[in-house]
Amino acid sequence: MKKTKKLKKSIIPFLFICPVLVINLMFFCLPFLQSLAMSFFEWPLLGEKTFVGLLNYKELLMDNQFHVSLLFTLKYTVFVTPALFVTAFALALLIDSKFKGVTLFRTIYFSPVVISMTSCSLIWLWIYNDLYGILNYLLLKWNIIDEGVLWMGTESTSLPAIIFMITWKMSGFSMLIILAAFQSVDTQVYESASIDGASKMQQFFHITLPIIRPQVGLALIMSVIGSVLAFEQFLIMTKGGPTETTTTLVHYIYNTSFKYYNFGYGSAMTMVLLAIMLVLSTLQMKLLKDPTE
Amino acid sequence: MMKDKHAGRIAANTVLGLIMLLPLYWTFITSVKEKDDIYRQPPQIFPQKINFDNYREILFRNDGVFLRYLKNSVTTALITMVLVAVISLLAGYSFSKLQLVGKRFFLLLILSALMIPFQTLMIPLYSIMSGLHLTNSRMAMVLIYATFQTPFAVYMMKNAFDMIPDELRDAARIDGAGEMKTFIKVMLPTTWTSIATVVIYSAYTTWNDYLIAVVFANNENIKTFNVGLTNMAIGQYGTEWGLLTAGSLIGLAPIMVLFIFLQKYFIKGMLGGAIK
Numbered sequence: 001m002k003k004t005k006k007l008k009k010s011i012i013p014f015l016f017i018c019p020v021l022v023i024n025l026m027f028f029c030l031p032f033l034q035s036l037a038m039s040f041f042e043w044p045l046l047g048e049k050t051f052v053g054l055l056n057y058k059e060l061l062m063d064n065q066f067h068v069s070l071l072f073t074l075k076y077t078v079f080v081t082p083a084l085f086v087t088a089f090a091l092a093l094l095i096d097s098k099f100k101g102v103t104l105f106r107t108i109y110f111s112p113v114v115i116s117m118t119s120c121s122l123i124w125l126w127i128y129n130d131l132y133g134i135l136n137y138l139l140l141k142w143n144i145i146d147e148g149v150l151w152m153g154t155e156s157t158s159l160p161a162i163i164f165m166i167t168w169k170m171s172g173f174s175m176l177i178i179l180a181a182f183q184s185v186d187t188q189v190y191e192s193a194s195i196d197g198a199s200k201m202q203q204f205f206h207i208t209l210p211i212i213r214p215q216v217g218l219a220l221i222m223s224v225i226g227s228v229l230a231f232e233q234f235l236i237m238t239k240g241g242p243t244e245t246t247t248t249l250v251h252y253i254y255n256t257s258f259k260y261y262n263f264g265y266g267s268a269m270t271m272v273l274l275a276i277m278l279v280l281s282t283l284q285m286k287l288l289k290d291p292t293e
Numbered sequence: 294m295m296k297d298k299h300a301g302r303i304a305a306n307t308v309l310g311l312i313m314l315l316p317l318y319w320t321f322i323t324s325v326k327e328k329d330d331i332y333r334q335p336p337q338i339f340p341q342k343i344n345f346d347n348y349r350e351i352l353f354r355n356d357g358v359f360l361r362y363l364k365n366s367v368t369t370a371l372i373t374m375v376l377v378a379v380i381s382l383l384a385g386y387s388f389s390k391l392q393l394v395g396k397r398f399f400l401l402l403i404l405s406a407l408m409i410p411f412q413t414l415m416i417p418l419y420s421i422m423s424g425l426h427l428t429n430s431r432m433a434m435v436l437i438y439a440t441f442q443t444p445f446a447v448y449m450m451k452n453a454f455d456m457i458p459d460e461l462r463d464a465a466r467i468d469g470a471g472e473m474k475t476f477i478k479v480m481l482p483t484t485w486t487s488i489a490t491v492v493i494y495s496a497y498t499t500w501n502d503y504l505i506a507v508v509f510a511n512n513e514n515i516k517t518f519n520v521g522l523t524n525m526a527i528g529q530y531g532t533e534w535g536l537l538t539a540g541s542l543i544g545l546a547p548i549m550v551l552f553i554f555l556q557k558y559f560i561k562g563m564l565g566g567a568i569k
Contacts, residue, residue: 009392010392010393012472013387013391013392013393013394014387014393016383016384016387016391016393017388019379019380019383019384020380020383020384020403020443020447021402021403023440024403024406024440024443024444026436027418028409028440030417030421031414031417031418032409032417034420034421035413035414035417038416038420043420094302094305094306097302099299099302099303100299100303101303101306102306104310105309107553109309109313110560111313111549111552112313113563114497114545114548114549115501115545116500116501116502116503116519116544116545116548117503118501118503118519118522118541119522119541119542119544120541122522122526122537122538123317123538124316126319126323126537126538127319132334132336132534134319134336137334137335137336141335168313173563176564229410229412231504232503232523235523235527236523239527250412253416257415257416257419258419263420266416270412270413270416273412273413274409274413277409277410281408281409282408284408285408
């Protein structure tokens with residue numbers, strides 16, 4: 001009698017987590033394990049799956065497009081991260097004060113973050129249009145260029161153009177993290193520093209920066225993660241071209257798996273992406289508080 | 294003195310704020326121009342004639358496919374929001390307030406999904422869904438949205454319940470309320486801001502998604518607005534800028550309106566654990 005009551009007591013809490021547990025096991029744990037296995041198979045959408053050992057990985061080493069995509073994704077990440085960060089830091093400094101309209105400006109700077117990448121890419125593709133785009137019109141009018149630039153025509157112009165767009169779209173996100181960090185510094189620290197004769201500049205470099213370092217790291221890692229996963233902006237704006245030079249890693253995995261249904265090879269590429277993500281996420285988790293506490 | 298110090302700051306912010314808004318202004322102006330005016334050189338910065346033909350045309354072209362995509366996006370987002378809210382409420386409550394055996398293990402298991410994005414699991418997920426005969430179904434989309442949204446949502450709800458003192462629950466118990474009644478009468482009303490955060494987080498994540506929808510919903514009956522618009526942009530209508538600008542504004546309008554009124558929840562949901 002007492003035992004059944006005790007059993008019942010421990011079953012109810014378990015029932016409460018059952019829904020999340022079931023979807024987690026079915027659509028997270030199971031695919032995670034399966035993805036490890038799939039990379040060792042020749043795995044078409046229909047038909048026989050054949051074990052091929054390390055063949056997919058060997059192919060990775062030889063596949064020029066994979067190298068191009070991996071390098072391009074890294075290049076994009078290396079350039080977009082500082083662009084985003086410097087802008088975000090400047091915006092945070094600009095609104096880290098109490099003045100009239102500060103909430104309005106914060107809202108404006110953050111608002112592009114909530115727009116979908118699809119809408120965002122279309123908005124900027126129209127701005128960058130070679131014949132009727134407003135950017136070429138203004139640059140020609142101000143004599144900065146002599147003839148209309150085909151912005152999406154080559155990687156050397158499309159990459160900076162897309163980085164500029166992403167800076168517009170995403171800097172509000174990092175801005176808020178950095179702003180929150182600024183505001184978490186105890187004002188008494190500044191007061192005592194002023195008494196000791198430290199200038200505003202000295203206070204910023206010797207007090208503020210060291211204190212907010214973890215949040216700065218977090219903002220950086222989060223933007224790196226977003227950049228490594230870049231896909232839609234390139235799909236819509238350059239279609240990965242010309243000649244696949246702007247095809248990102250996720251874009252190439254997507255094409256391999258869902259255009260050519262070569263799941264085994266796609267999985268081998270995914271393992272590379274997974275390795276990168278795990279390193280980044282581990283860094284991120286170190287900077288966040290322990291979520292289980 | 295005080296006023297002078299802020300004057301420079303306000304001026305700089307005003308200039309930057311206007312620059313940030315220019316792309317949206319230009320998109321809107323394009324979307325309300327007549328076809329000939331869109332491609333006129335020099336471009337009209339302030340249009341002479343305004344009409345909403347582009348909005349009408351994109352929504353009602355081809356028997357209103359885009360209207361249907363819009364409805365599909367709304368339906369999918371609503372189902373996902375409700376599912377994620379219910380699942381995370383139950384789990385968050387159990388993790389925080391109930392004597393769950395193996396609490397730390399289960400929590401770690403669920404939160405580990407925060408580290409691995411959908412992009413790295415899309416291939417096996419497709420194969421699993423195809424084994425369940427669920428590819429090209431709304432069910433598959435909703436389940437996958439829920440899988441990748443619930444870790445954060447559960448974390449959020451657990452924290453919310455952690456803030457409630459146990460005495461409050463014990464008091465309800467002494468008054469003779471059962472587990473379910475305590476949950477509904479005591480716990481729900483005190484955590485509604487977190488519930489709102491979870492619901493909004495789920496709404497915009499689902500609404501803005503492209504990749505999950507394009508992999509799992511290519512059927513016309515469930516295709517979402519983002520997928521429809523992207524297909525149009527990279528397909529043969531990729532030069533119809535009146536329609537494309539109107540479409541991108543239709544896509545961003547609902548989320549922008551929500552953001553303007555419910556900013557606090559958006560920020561809490563987006564930055565999550567990043568700021569306290």
